[in-house]
Structures are given as structure tokens and as C-alpha cells.
Amino acid sequence: MLGYIIQRLIQAGFVMLAMSLLVFLGVYAIGNPIDVLISPDATQDIREATIRHYGLDQPLWRQYIAFLERLLQGDLGRSFVLNIPVLQLVLSRLPATLELALASVLIGAFVGIPLGVYAGYRPDSAASKTIMAASVLGFSVPTFWVGLILILTFAVNLDWLPAGDRGTTIEVFGIGWSFLTWDGLRFLALPALNLSLFKLAMLIRLSRAGTREIMLSDTVKFARAAGLSDFTILRRHVLRLISIPLVTVFGLEFGSTLAFAVVTETIFSWPGVGKLIIDSITSLDRPVMVGYLVLVAFFFVTINLMVDLTYAVLDPRLRRGRRV
Amino acid sequence: MAAFWRDYRENWVATLALVVVVLIVVAALAAPLITPQDPYDLANLNLRDARRPPGFVGSGGYVHWLGTDAQGRDLFSAILYGLRISLQMGIAAGAVAFGIGTALGIMAANIGGAIEQGIMRLVDLQLSFPAILLALVLVAMLGQGRVPLIIALVTAQYAYFARTAYGAATAERQKDYIEAARATPLPGRSIVLRHLLPNCLPPLIVVGTVQIANAISLEATLSFLGLGLPPTEPSLGMLIANGFQYMMSGRTWISVYPGIALIVLIVAINVVGDQLRDQFNPRLRR
Numbered sequence: 001m002l003g004y005i006i007q008r009l010i011q012a013g014f015v016m017l018a019m020s021l022l023v024f025l026g027v028y029a030i031g032n033p034i035d036v037l038i039s040p041d042a043t044q045d046i047r048e049a050t051i052r053h054y055g056l057d058q059p060l061w062r063q064y065i066a067f068l069e070r071l072l073q074g075d076l077g078r079s080f081v082l083n084i085p086v087l088q089l090v091l092s093r094l095p096a097t098l099e100l101a102l103a104s105v106l107i108g109a110f111v112g113i114p115l116g117v118y119a120g121y122r123p124d125s126a127a128s129k130t131i132m133a134a135s136v137l138g139f140s141v142p143t144f145w146v147g148l149i150l151i152l153t154f155a156v157n158l159d160w161l162p163a164g165d166r167g168t169t170i171e172v173f174g175i176g177w178s179f180l181t182w183d184g185l186r187f188l189a190l191p192a193l194n195l196s197l198f199k200l201a202m203l204i205r206l207s208r209a210g211t212r213e214i215m216l217s218d219t220v221k222f223a224r225a226a227g228l229s230d231f232t233i234l235r236r237h238v239l240r241l242i243s244i245p246l247v248t249v250f251g252l253e254f255g256s257t258l259a260f261a262v263v264t265e266t267i268f269s270w271p272g273v274g275k276l277i278i279d280s281i282t283s284l285d286r287p288v289m290v291g292y293l294v295l296v297a298f299f300f301v302t303i304n305l306m307v308d309l310t311y312a313v314l315d316p317r318l319r320r321g322r323r324v
Numbered sequence: 325m326a327a328f329w330r331d332y333r334e335n336w337v338a339t340l341a342l343v344v345v346v347l348i349v350v351a352a353l354a355a356p357l358i359t360p361q362d363p364y365d366l367a368n369l370n371l372r373d374a375r376r377p378p379g380f381v382g383s384g385g386y387v388h389w390l391g392t393d394a395q396g397r398d399l400f401s402a403i404l405y406g407l408r409i410s411l412q413m414g415i416a417a418g419a420v421a422f423g424i425g426t427a428l429g430i431m432a433a434n435i436g437g438a439i440e441q442g443i444m445r446l447v448d449l450q451l452s453f454p455a456i457l458l459a460l461v462l463v464a465m466l467g468q469g470r471v472p473l474i475i476a477l478v479t480a481q482y483a484y485f486a487r488t489a490y491g492a493a494t495a496e497r498q499k500d501y502i503e504a505a506r507a508t509p510l511p512g513r514s515i516v517l518r519h520l521l522p523n524c525l526p527p528l529i530v531v532g533t534v535q536i537a538n539a540i541s542l543e544a545t546l547s548f549l550g551l552g553l554p555p556t557e558p559s560l561g562m563l564i565a566n567g568f569q570y571m572m573s574g575r576t577w578i579s580v581y582p583g584i585a586l587i588v589l590i591v592a593i594n595v596v597g598d599q600l601r602d603q604f605n606p607r608l609r610r
Contacts, residue, residue, distance in 0.1 A: 015449070140594045142541045144548045144561075145583050148568065152576055259454035266549055267568075277460070278549055293461060300453065 004312055012305045019297040023290060024067050071294065077287035079280070086291035090273055097265070097272030101257040103188055104196035109250065111196075112203030117234060117242075119204065120211025131204060138201030143260060147194040147267040154190060162187050163268055191268040195261060199253050206249060210242030244311065251307030255300045331603055338599035341592040348589055352407040359401035364557065393566055393578045402563055403585050409559040410586070413470070414540035417477035421539075422532050424478065425485025430524065432486070433493035434516060444490060447483045455480035459542055463551045473552055477539045488531045492524035526604040533597035537590045544586055560586045 042050070058066070070076070076086040119128040155163035214220060215238065223233045262274035269275065273292060280288035333339050351358065393399055432443040450458070459476040466472035496502060497520065505515045546552040547561030548568075555562065560582045567578025 018449070136594075137591070140537065140541075140591050141587055142545055142590070144545055145564070145587060148564065148571070148579055148583060152571060152580070156571060156576075256454040259457040262456065262460065263545055263549065278551075281460070281463075282550060289461075296457065 005309065008305055008308050012301045016298065016301050019301070020068060020071060020294065021064070023293050023297070024064055076291035076294065079285055079288050082285075086287050089288060090276065090291055090295055093271065093273045093276045096270060097258060097261050097274060100188070100191055100195060100261055100264070100270060100272060101254060103192035104194075104257060105199060105250065105254055107192055107196040108199030108203050108253070112200040113207045113239075113246065116204040116207030117211045117238065120208040121215065121230075121234060121238075123208075123212060128208075132208070135201040135204040138197045138204075143194065143198065143263045144267055146197055147191075147264060150190050150194055151267070163190050191264050191270050194268070195257060195264045198260065199257070202249065202253065203246065206245060207242055210245065211238050214238050214241050247310050248307055251303050251310070255303045258296060258299060328603065332599060335599055338595055341595035341599075344588060344592040345596060348407060348585075348592070349411065351404055352411050355401070355404040355408055359398070359404050361398045361401045363397040363402040363405050393563070399563075399578065399581055402558065403560070403582050406558055406560040406563050406582060407585060407589070409553065409557055410540050410543060410561075410589070413473060413477065413543045413553075413559065414536045417474050417481065417539040417543075418532055418536040420474065421478045421481040421535060422485050422528065425482035425487075426489040426521075426524075426528060428482070429486040429489025429491075430493045430516060430521065433490050433497060434512075434520075443486065447486045447490075450483040451487065455538075455542060456545065459546060460549075460551065463546060468551065468554055470553065473543065473546070476546070477542060480542065481535050481539060484531055484535060485528060488527050489524055492527050493520060496520055496523050530597055530601040530604060533593060533600060537593035537597065540586070540593075541590055 074087050076090075078085055079089055082089060115131050119131045122128050151163045154160050211234075219237055219241070220233055223237055228236075258273075261270075261272060262277060264270065265272045265274035266278050273295075277289065277292045279285075280292070332342075356362065393402060428443050428447070432440040459480045462476035462479055463472060466475060502515065502519060505519050510518075543552060543559060544561030544564070547559050548565045550565065552561055553559055558566065563582035564579050564586070567575070567580075567582070570576075570578050
């Protein structure tokens with residue numbers, strides 16, 4: 001088990017290193033690093049001072065080492081537009097995105113898994129067929145379009161829920177959270193639903209396929225023979241057995257949720273990191289772009305690592321195999 | 325081929341979807357002939373016609389069946405021209421990704437060793453990274469325009485083709501007919517091109533169909549975010565984005581009709597892809 005964890009940690013370190021190299025090459029080598037680090041309206045003196053400060057007159061490999069050093073110190077440069085450190089800027093926007101992503105993943109899990117298990121338990125019923133048709137739509141229809149329809153239906157036509165911004169937030173540990181107030185929850189509802197649709201569709205499909213397979217297995221036959229009710233079987237055996245692939249997808253999806261939040265946040269003007277990156281792209285605020293990329297890559301690697309470790313805890317085969 | 329069509333026609337939903345795809349492609353190709361207006365020619369636009377509801381008879385003397393947008397464009401014309409751009413982008417990106425991905429996948433399967441490891445690691449890494457983020461970064465780095473957009477879409481998608489081609493090629497390579505072809509004095513290149521590649525095509529065609537739909541969807545998303553093509557050539561995504569600001573005031577048609585066109589196209593392509601997958605799958609064949 002310990003060997004497995006160490007092995008995965010080393011792997012994650014390597015992936016992170018590869019990512020930083022890619023970002024470095026992408027922005028510093030292909031693009032002009034002077035454009036990245038110095039605002040176009042800087043004076044000649046500042047320009048030269050910054051070139052010297054960041055060592056842009058040095059060879060490329062030296063620059064990469066320096067880039068890594070700054071990265072490890074958490075120095076991602078300053079935003080041209082807002083003139084605050086990028087790390088601080090991204091971190092200040094992060095809670096809003098995390099809140100949105102978490103809410104949407106929870107909706108996906110608590111709605112998607114029961115629906116999927118039901119569709120797998122009664123595959124021929126009309127309700128199951130409707131669920132499956134809806135999940136096909138959820139897969140193929142682009143997120144931004146669903147967001148528009150949600151706004152049109154619930155915000156414009158019915159006027160039930162607000163769309164845009166975050167509403168009232170309550171400060172806990174110096175960070176504003178929406179989900180603690182009723183008003184904030186109302187603002188959270190539509191974006192979270194929008195972001196959850198893809199996950200919903202995916203979890204429905206996966207848990208349906210898993211349930212169908214497991215319902216035919218000996219475990220379920222014996223449990224039936226032992227006189228357990230179907231509900232108990234579903235809850236105790238099926239749910240536990242399908243949980244392993246679900247945790248993987250769940251974790252991976254949490255990562256891609258952070259990425260897809262870009263679209264949802266733009267539509268609903270949700271003040272998270274996704275909206276920040278779009279704003280920084282349109283205003284050519286390159287340090288923010290680099291900082292965002294590095295942080296998202298870091299999240300990705302961390303989440304993948306956590307998923308793998310959870311896997312090891314859930315799947316006894318993996319645990320035993322690695323211990324020998 | 326005839327048997328293939330007979331099987332295909334048995335599924336009426338898939339047949340309908342295919343008809344819809346063909347109709348949309350024909351309509352997009354024939355757009356200059358069937359639209360009342362060239363939406364890119366500014367001389368045709370009249371601001372007095374702007375934001376009119378569907379059915380309005382504009383200064384051009386014809387009926388705007390789907391209304392007009394904020395610049396006074398006839399929405400029906402704009403949608404057909406937008407479909408042209410969306411389809412062009414989707415098919416171009418899909419074709420290039422198909423070529424690059426298939427070449428890489430088959431190369432990895434054939435050469436093996438460090439090259440196989442290198443290519444497939446890169447592909448796996450990319451598959452775990454969300455396509456939209458990659459496309460976003462590339463568009464941000466390369467700027468706007470057709471070529472950067474296609475590069476971004478291809479980079480985001482080639483990995484799916486590479487993975488599929490690699491899987492198919494490794495499975496095919498172990499079969500007897502490849503073994504037999506190796507025993508003949510044929511050069512390795514023609515074994516790969518004449519024998520291996522054609523037998524790897526069915527799964528690749530399925531992935532290709534779905535990826536064209538995905539490319540169209542991704543392009544629309546990027547255009548919607550303002551990172552796609554320049555506003556002078558509005559694709560469907562940009563038409564939807566343009567209408568977004570008027571939606572709150574009840575002028576919903578500007579966004580909704582291009583959106584419906586986009587959805588119908590994407591869903592229809594996906595349904596066709598699903599049917600192809602079922603038909604190519606030997607396990608489901610009776």
C-alpha cells in the first residue's frame with residue numbers, strides 16, 4: 001500500500017513537471033515572453049529592468065529553471081490589468097468556482113446515480129427509456145445552449161430564479177460562500193444545474209450499465225434466495241459494487257467540471273476563475289492565463305492522485321496486489 | 325453495401341437523422357441560392373429592420389420568417405450561412421484530426437518500443453485533460469481566425485482517433501491475414517496501407533462521425549465565448565452569442581433559432597454515429 005502511494009506520488013510529480021514544461025514552452029518559447037511579462041505601455045526603463053529581473057537574456061534551459069523556481073515560491077507574476085499578484089487573484093476567485101463545481105457534482109451524484117440504478121433495475125419500463133433518452137440529449141447538447149434555455153425558461157419567462165452574479169454571500173474564514181444563505185442558494189441553482197447536466201448524463205449511463213450487469217450476477221441471486229427485498233439488494237450490494245468505477249469518473253469529472261465552469265460562469269456571470277480566464281484572454285492579460293493554467297493542471301494532477309488512492313482503498317484486489 | 329443500407333433503414337430514427345443531416349448539408353451548400361439575402365454583405369443590411377420578430381416584412385420586400393438580428397440581418401439567411409461555417413470547421417477539423425490521429429495510432433502499434441510508449445502516454449495524458457480547456461488555451465495563444473481555430477480543434481481531438489486506431493491496429497495485427505501478408509515479399513508500408521488500415525476503418529469512421537459533431541459543438545462554444553472566428557463571419561455560436569444580450573428583453577428568437585439549428589445538427593449526427601457503431605459491432609449483428 002505504502003509503495004503504491006509513493007509510486008503514484010512520484011508519477012504525479014513527473015506529470016506536473018511535464019505540464020509546467022508544456023506551459024513554459026507554450027507561452028514563453030512560442031509566444032514572446034516580453035509580451036507575457038511586461039505590459040505594452042511600460043516605459044523603456046521598466047522594460048529593461050524586467051528583462052533583467054526575469055533573466056530573459058539567459059539561455060532557454062536556464063529560463064525554465066528560473067520559471068520553476070518562481071513557480072515553487074508561488075510567484076506567478078502580476079496581472080497587467082488589475083496589478084495584483086496572479087496567485088492572489090486566482091485564489092480569491094477560486095471559492096466561487098469550487099462552490100459551483102461541488103454543487104453540480106452533488107446534483108449529478110444524488111440525481112444521476114438513483115436514476116441510473118433505476119434504469120438498470122427496470123430497463124424496459126417507459127420511465128427508464130425516458131431517462132435514457134434524456135441522458136443522450138445531455139451528452140450531445142452543448143452546455144452553453146442548455147444554459148441559455150435555463151435562463152430563458154426559469155429567469156425570463158417564469159421569473160422564478162435569478163441568473164447572473166452570486167447573490168448574498170456569508171463570510172466564513174474570510175471567504176464569501178453563497179450556499180449559506182437562501183438568496184445565495186437561489187443564485188446558485190441555475191448555474192449548478194447547468195454545469196451538472198453532462199455529469200448527470202454520464203452517471204446515469206454508467207450506473208445503469210453497472211446495475212444491469214450486477215443484477216445478473218450470483219451475488220444478487222443468492223441475496224434474493226436469502227429473502228432480501230429488492231430495495232435492500234440495490235442499496236447494500238448493487239450500489240457498493242458499482243461505486244468503484246463511479247468514484248473514478250466522479251473524481252475525473254470534478255476536474256473537468258473546473259474546466260467546463262468556464263462556459264457556465266460566462267453565461268451566468270458567476271465571478272469564479274472560469275470567468276477570470278475568459279476576461280484575461282479577451283484583455284490579453286497573459287500572466288493570469290499562465291497562472292490559471294498552472295493551477296488547473298495542479299488541481300487535475302492532485303484530483304487524479306486522490307482518485308487513484310481512493311481506488312486502492314475501495315478495491316481490495318489492488319490493495320493486496322500491491323502489498324506483495 | 326446494399327445489405328448495409330437495408331440494415332440501416334430498419335432503424336427509422338437513424339434514417340430520419342440521416343435525412344436531416346443530408347438536408348442540412350445541402351441547404352448549407354446551396355445557401356446563396358435559397359436565402360433571400362447575403363448576410364455578410366453590409367450593403368444589404370438596413371438598421372430599420374433590426375430585431376424584428378419572425379414573420380416581419382422588411383425593407384427588402386420579403387418576409388423574414390425567422391425574424392432579424394441586431395444588425396438587421398435576415399435570421400434565416402444568417403443561420404444557413406452560419407451552418408456553412410460550422411460545418412466547414414467541423415469537417416475540416418475532423419478530417420485533419422482523423423488523419424493525424426490515425427497515423428499516430430497505427431504508427432505506435434506498428435513500430436512499438438519507445439515510440440509506442442511515447443505516443444500513447446501523450447495521448448492518455450491529453451485524454452484526461454478536458455478538450456475545451458486545451459482549445460481555449462490554443463485559441464488564446466494563437467489568436468483568432470480559421471487556421472488557429474482548426475489547429476485548436478484538431479489538438480483537442482486527434483487523441484480520440486489515435487487511441488481508437490491504436491486499439492484497432494493492435495487487435496488486427498495479431499490476425500492471420502496480416503501474418504500471411506508478412507510472409508509475402510510485400511514491403512511493410514503496403515501491408516500497413518493496403519491491409520491493416522482498411523480493416524481499422526470501421527471504428528474510426530464511428531469516432532469520426534461523433535467527433536465532427538463534437539468539433540461543431542466545441543467551435544460553437546468557443547465562438548459563443550467570443551474566441552472563435554471574427555464577427556464578420558458569424559458561425560452559429562456567434563449568432564447565438566449576439567442574440568444572448570437581447571434575450572432578457574424578450575427578443576428570444578435571435579438566439580433560439582440558431583440554437584435550434586445547432587442542436588438539430590449535432591443530435592442528428594450523433595444518432596447517425598450511434599447507428600453506425602451498432603452496425604459495425606459484430607457482437608450486435610444477427
